[in-house]
Amino acid sequence: MADENNQPTKKCPSCQKDIPAGAKKCPYCQSDLRTWFRRHPILTVLGGLVIFFVVVSIGGSSKEGEQEAATPKTETETPKAQETPTEVNLREFLNEFDNNQLAAEEKWSGKLIEFTGTVSNISGSSSSPYVSFESESDEFLGASVTCRTLKDTSQAVSLENRQRVTVSGVVKGQSLGTVVINDCVFK
Numbered sequence: 001m002a003d004e005n006n007q008p009t010k011k012c013p014s015c016q017k018d019i020p021a022g023a024k025k026c027p028y029c030q031s032d033l034r035t036w037f038r039r040h041p042i043l044t045v046l047g048g049l050v051i052f053f054v055v056v057s058i059g060g061s062s063k064e065g066e067q068e069a070a071t072p073k074t075e076t077e078t079p080k081a082q083e084t085p086t087e088v089n090l091r092e093f094l095n096e097f098d099n100n101q102l103a104a105e106e107k108w109s110g111k112l113i114e115f116t117g118t119v120s121n122i123s124g125s126s127s128s129p130y131v132s133f134e135s136e137s138d139e140f141l142g143a144s145v146t147c148r149t150l151k152d153t154s155q156a157v158s159l160e161n162r163q164r165v166t167v168s169g170v171v172k173g174q175s176l177g178t179v180v181i182n183d184c185v186f187k
């Protein structure tokens with residue numbers, strides 16, 4: 001005969017009697033000894049799924065927020081170079097330098113301009129040609145303009161003195177009566 005006292009026992013939380021440890025139901029008071037989750041498996045699974053989707057959606061939305069916050073940064077990281085030149089009247093432009101060189105340099109240095117002028121001198125070398133323009137300043141021996149660097153040096157070969165050309169370039173500043181323009185492109 002099996003001795004029931006050798007089996008592991010526990011106390012029923014409802015009636016405090018000793019019952020088999022693995023019992024799912026108290027044999028004395030019939031109270032259900034399983035946990036709430038074991039008694040409600042469908043609710044447990046549904047609850048788990050709800051928690052799972054809530055966590056996933058919070059994680060997903062926070063990632064989207066990070067991406068949205070990162071996008072404007074990359075847009076502002078690339079400052080746009082001035083692409084459209086400011087058209088200037090060469091005579092008015094040179095008068096500004098003759099009237100006040102400091103003010104004119106403050107206004108124009110680093111600016112991309114486009115002007116039309118008459119070529120007065122082509123010098124330098126084929127690898128680094130200079131192209132100077134006739135002064136159109138109102139002053140006698142007023143300021144003139146020189147293209148000190150050309151974007152495409154081969155353009156200098158096709159120019160002639162007295163030729164009227166439109167040119168764009170970046171203003172460097174005035175030196176010895178000449179307003180230096182760099183990165184010149186002849187049209």
Ligand SMILES: [Zn+2]
Nearest residue numbers: 012015026029
């Ligand atoms: Zn009981």
